[in-house]
Amino acid sequence: MRNVYSVSQINSYIRRMFTEDYLLRDVLVRGEVSNCKYHASGHIYFTIKDASGTLSCVMFAGRRRGLSFHMQNGDQVIVGGTIDVYARSGSYQLYAGRILRDGVGELAERFEMLKKKLLEQGMFDAAYKQPVPRYIRSLGVVTAATGAAVRDIIQIAKRRNPFIEIILYPAIVQGEAAPDSIVRGIRTLDARGVDVIIIGRGGGSLEDLWAFNEEKVAQAVFDCMTPVISAVGHETDTVITDFVADLRAPTPSAAAELAVYDLFQYEEDVRTFYTGLYRGMQKNLQQYRLHLDRLGRELHHLSPDARIRDQRMTAQSALERLDRLMTLRIDDSRRLAARDDRLWYLIREKINDSRKAAAEEERLELLITNRIAGARGRLAAGLTLAHHMDRALSGSRHRMELLAGSLEHLSPLTRLSGGYGFVSLPDGRSVRSAGQLGAGDPFRVRLQDGTVDAVAQRIHRDSPEPVIFEEIQAGGGQTPKNSREGET
Numbered sequence: 322m323r324n325v326y327s328v329s330q331i332n333s334y335i336r337r338m339f340t341e342d343y344l345l346r347d348v349l350v351r352g353e354v355s356n357c358k359y360h361a362s363g364h365i366y367f368t369i370k371d372a373s374g375t376l377s378c379v380m381f382a383g384r385r386r387g388l389s390f391h392m393q394n395g396d397q398v399i400v401g402g403t404i405d406v407y408a409r410s411g412s413y414q415l416y417a418g419r420i421l422r423d424g425v426g427e428l429a430e431r432f433e434m435l436k437k438k439l440l441e442q443g444m445f446d447a448a449y450k451q452p453v454p455r456y457i458r459s460l461g462v463v464t465a466a467t468g469a470a471v472r473d474i475i476q477i478a479k480r481r482n483p484f485i486e487i488i489l490y491p492a493i494v495q496g497e498a499a500p501d502s503i504v505r506g507i508r509t510l511d512a513r514g515v516d517v518i519i520i521g522r523g524g525g526s527l528e529d530l531w532a533f534n535e536e537k538v539a540q541a542v543f544d545c546m547t548p549v550i551s552a553v554g555h556e557t558d559t560v561i562t563d564f565v566a567d568l569r570a571p572t573p574s575a576a577a578e579l580a581v582y583d584l585f586q587y588e589e590d591v592r593t594f595y596t597g598l599y600r601g602m603q604k605n606l607q608q609y610r611l612h613l614d615r616l617g618r619e620l621h622h623l624s625p626d627a628r629i630r631d632q633r634m635t636a637q638s639a640l641e642r643l644d645r646l647m648t649l650r651i652d653d654s655r656r657l658a659a660r661d662d663r664l665w666y667l668i669r670e671k672i673n674d675s676r677k678a679a680a681e682e683e684r685l686e687l688l689i690t691n692r693i694a695g696a697r698g699r700l701a702a703g704l705t706l707a708h709h710m711d712r713a714l715s716g717s718r719h720r721m722e723l724l725a726g727s728l729e730h731l732s733p734l735t736r737l738s739g740g741y742g743f744v745s746l747p748d749g750r751s752v753r754s755a756g757q758l759g760a761g762d763p764f765r766v767r768l769q770d771g772t773v774d775a776v777a778q779r780i781h782r783d784s785p786e787p788v789i790f791e792e793i794q795a796g797g798g799q800t801p802k803n804s805r806e807g808e809t
Contacts, residue, residue, distance in 0.1 A: 329408065336406035345404040350376060350415060351423055354396045367392065369400060369415075377414035378402075387419030389433045397423035428527050432534055435561060439536070444543050444565050451548045451567045454516055456582050459486040461510035461518040461547070463503060466491035470523045470552075470573040477577035482584040488515055494522040499532030504541040511547045517580045518545065520562060521552030521573050533560040542566050552576035650721050657725065658700045665689050671751070699724040743767035755782050 352369030359365055363382025368375050378400055380388065392398065402417040421430040439445060460478060464470050471489065478485050490506035493499045503520060510518050520542070522530070532538065533553050542549050542565045551566035552573040563569040570576035668689055744752040745765050752764055758777045766773040 328411065331411075333408060335411075335413075336408055347401070348404060348415075349399055349401045351397070351399050352376065354392055354398055355394050357392055357394050365392065365417075369398065377412065378417050379414055380417040380420065384418050386434070387417070389430060389437060390422065392420060399423050428531060428534075432527075432561070435534065435536055435539075436564065439539060439561065439565065444539065449543070453548045453550065453568050453580065456587070457485070457516035457580065459488060459515045460577075460580055461513065461515035462487060462489045463492050463506035463510065463518060463520040464489075464522050464573070465494050468523055470521055473572075473574040474519060474552075474577045477574055478581040481578065481581045484584070485581055488513060494532060495525070495529055496532070500535040500538050503532060503538050507538075507541045507545055507549070511545045515547060517550060518547050519550045519552055519570075519573070519576045519580060520566070521550075521570075521576060522554070523573070524554040524558060530554055530558060530560055533562045535561075538562060539565045550576045550580055647721075650725070654700055654721070654725060658696055661693055661696050665693050671749075695727075699727060742773075755780055 350369060352371050355368045355370055355375075357365070357367040363385065365380040365385070365388070367378050367380075369378055370376070380402075387401075399421045400415060400417045401419045401421075402415050404413060404415050406413045419430075443449070462471065462474055464474070466489065475487055478487055488510060490509055492506040493502035507518065507520065520533075522533075530553055533551075539561045542551070542562050548567045549562075550568045550570050551560070551562040552570040552575065553560045553562060554572075556571035568579060570579055669686060743766070745767065746752060746757070747763055747765065750757075752758060758764060758780060760777055760779060762777045764775055764777060766775060
């Protein structure tokens, strides 16, 4: 009887057949995506189909890095992976390891995958970018020894700065040996100590430029301690080194312009800076001179000579003011003497009108004459004192005040202002004795500011001692003896 096999045995046998088939271990299948499902576990289940068939596919979560885009139904893709049998269901399916968009190509997909990887590693981060020096002395170039790129770099660099030192590392820039050659060039020039390194080549297809998309080249650019400028192809070409390098140039010619400063423009800038610096220094010097002049004036103003001069001016002004005050005092003394002369004249006229009191009139005239003489003597003393005032100002001032007080005290007007009065009869005769009046007799009293008419009511007589005038030694005038204050 023929052997009978179980379902599991058959499925296992078929699975071994798939496993032993070398073609099915790594296969690329082109088709249209359908029934695409993203499972919560991270697995992707989908089917690819063409006009005459379908193939079940699965991409496990651990292989998702092989997918660089979000896959949807209807996408044309190329799926790479292994075809195997799922023994439990007895069905076979494609276990996808990578999925590419159909029409993009494998190199483009590898480019996107490496770009994504390096981006996640932070190699494109601006924090790692080194600034390219503005003024350099030496320039390192990693490119082919022949070709338009190296000629453009040398020509433009020498035109901008004829003294620039250019060190060329002749690298292989295309083919399988190109990545290692470029890496050696970067490391050699970095060890050489150049200021800036330019890596690049002329334009070409993606395959021609692929050496600059290798991970080892990107790592060498990232590890380089010297600032690196990436200048690969034309402006529209983009490679991985453009993202890793410290600066990207659209073309090799542009890289030379970015790396090498214009010497002639530098000289013009230096002249401009020199002119600005010279003008600034002149302006500062002018300000310092003005400040120094101001300080000199302040120092001169605060010097001891200036202070002494000011004090001398102050003393001179005080002396002149004192002279003016002394002159005013002397003028006042002269006016006082003139006033006494007028008073003497009035009293003399009054005495001349008194016929019955000739003796008293003579004594009064003698008294007034003596007082006037004393006043004139004191006035002469005051004039003499003014003569010596330049040498003894304070003493002269005191003596003059004493003389002026004495004159004021001896003046008849002053005595009138002190409560005294001049008594006369209605006919003008002066009353010098109480015996000249009787009860009911009218009389007139002359005061300082006016005249009072009065009538005697009662007569009180004192002892009939004679009135005797004596010289007043202190004031220089005369006053009657035995006279009492308040009587006239």
